[in-house]
Amino acid sequence: MEDIKIKITDRDGVTHEVDAPTDMNMNLMEVVRSYELAPEGTIGICGGMAMCASCQCYVKSAHELPEKSDDEDAMLAEAFNVEDDSRLGCQIHMTEDLDGLEVVLAPEA
Numbered sequence: 350m351e352d353i354k355i356k357i358t359d360r361d362g363v364t365h366e367v368d369a370p371t372d373m374n375m376n377l378m379e380v381v382r383s384y385e386l387a388p389e390g391t392i393g394i395c396g397g398m399a400m401c402a403s404c405q406c407y408v409k410s411a412h413e414l415p416e417k418s419d420d421e422d423a424m425l426a427e428a429f430n431v432e433d434d435s436r437l438g439c440q441i442h443m444t445e446d447l448d449g450l451e452v453v454l455a456p457e458a
Contacts, residue, residue, distance in 0.1 A: 404438035
C-alpha cells in the first residue's frame with residue numbers, strides 16, 4: 350500500500366495537499382492532527398469516538414464513502430454548521446480508494 354494525496358482546507362481557508370498513509374489505519378481526523386492543520390484541542394476532542402463533532406468536515410470531492418454509522422448520524426444531527434456533505438473525519442479511514450479526496454474543515458462550534 351502507498352500513501353495517498355488528499356486536499357484539506359483548514360478553518361482559515363488555506364488548502365493543504367498532504368500525504369496520508371493507507372497502511373496505518375489512520376482516519377481523516379488523525380491526518381489533520383498529524384499535520385497540525387487545526388489548533389490543538391479543537392479537533393478530535395473525543396478521541397475519534399464519533400461523540401463530539403469537533404472533526405466535522407465537508408466532503409467536496411465525488412468519492413464514495415462508507416455509509417454513516419448510527420453514531421455518526423446521531424452526532425451530526427446534534428452538531429452545528431451541518432451541511433449535506435458533512436461527515437465526521439474520525440469516521441473516514443484512509444484507503445487507496447480515497448486518493449484525491451478533498452475536504453473542508455467545518456468551523457469550530
